[in-house]
Amino acid sequence: MRESLGGQERAESVGILGDPRTLTALRLRPGVELAELMELVDQPWRDAGRKLAGRPGGRAGLHRLRLNLKRCRYAMESVSRLQPGHAGRVIDRLRSVQDRLGEYLDAVAARKWLKENEVILGHRLVHRLDDELKAVEKKRKADARRRIATLAPAYSKWRTALRGLRTPGEATQDPA
DSSP states (O other), rough: OOOTSSSSSHHHHTTSSSSSSSHHHOOOOOOHHHHHHHHHHHHHHHHHHHHHOOOOOOOHHHHHHHHHHHHHHHHHHHHTTSSHHHHHHHHHHHHHHHHHHHHHHHHHHHHHHHTTTTHHHHHHHHHHHHHHHHHHHHHHHHHHHHHHHHHHHHHHHHHHHHHGGTTOOOOOOOOO
């Protein structure tokens, strides 16, 4: 990988592999190519893209999407030292979407709990709280969808910024 980045000096300048422990920490073998590393990062993004193409709308679909986005974030965090500014923006956006999806899913779970306990809590209280939670649920879901729309462009900018790190023979496909 040092050769892919243009030698030891270039590798240290982008903050990757300046310390041999980096490969060990990432559990990569010595000599790994940048294209191989990027494939590991691209895979969760392709998975998330497939989930988004199916337009998940229900609780289960959005929960699976949230888990997929966590895998995207973990992959990004592991290579964030390659173009840290762009990576930081992508990671921030991933966290933001995950947070909104989590808040949406919490509201869904709370509404379910209310309905399951309506006999004990009383119809009037459950009805009032359910209306409030329904509004929160709708708002968080819409906010998550707006934030989701910012993920692909941010990731694409990060990938474009990496082009300067690749050697001419290294062709890494952008995720579908």
